[in-house]
Amino acid sequence: MNVKKKILIIISILFCLNIIVSLIIFLFHSFPKNRIFEIQNLSTIQQWAILIGALLLFVTIGNMLIHIYYKKQHKKILNQIRNEKYEIFKNIVFTQTWNFGFRINRADLILIESEIIVLIYNVNFNGLIKQAQPAILFYKDSNSQKIKEGISNQSKIGTIFSTTCGFKITGKVDTLFKKQNLNFSFETNQNQKNQIVKILIENKLI
Incomplete structure (x- = not known):
């Protein structure tokens, strides 16, 4: 199901x-x-x-x-992925935008080779309540199939580039009725941003 x-x-x-x-x-x-x-x-x-x-x-x-x-x-x-080499960055501001809509969440970002996993959370009352949401898998050319369970949406990376406070991905995601073009922005502090961008470059994603 x-x-x-x-x-x-x-x-x-x-x-x-x-x-x-x-x-x-x-x-x-x-x-x-x-x-x-x-x-x-x-x-x-x-x-x-x-x-x-x-x-x-x-x-x-x-x-x-x-x-x-x-x-x-x-x-x-x-x-x-417990036996895989990966880096995880927690509590990143994650913004999804499409057409005239947008959605802001918090997310834990996992970088593993040529894939990016986003564990999304709704945060309410200034972080007192943290509700888990569907996870998204971004991949560059093809899905490695290392993760067979737990992913709600998969999206091939259209473009990915560094921004002032983090980085941004464009791609298509399955919605309830059709595939939709979405922009995904990740924002964090400068130190963490530099670490993330460095890994993305090493993994040939940027």
Whole structure:
């Protein structure tokens, strides 16, 4: 089962759970009063509070499940290259841009021969919450197939060049409906940038 299907299944499960909880609340509210224990009517505000609370709960659980899933995928990647020679640079600012859209994340950057692996994270509340996201593999001419599990997207490097604060890659990535041209920018401090660019040159990527 591919990643997209798993995500859709998780979303569907959460949606169904939300409907079930809403139904239970509705039945609870509509339950006849002439019982041993009288059920107090809920006000509109109370009903909305319960529904919003339930939605927030399921969103939180959903994000946790997504994080756990992709964290496991990241570990699979690291396990597969544990005997390989590679360099890893952590907590790099990673920006994806396409047409009129953009997305900013944090990422751990792995440089291994002629391939670049990006372990992406969503960072919230000034770094207090770090949620694992899909990993991307960039390759120059062909995929070495060293990593067979854990990668969500693969992209052949179109162009790669050094920038003031890091480096930039252009390429195509599979989206939900089609391949899309994307720009990937990596930004870090000057010292780390120099180390990364040096390795990219040694690996003949620049």
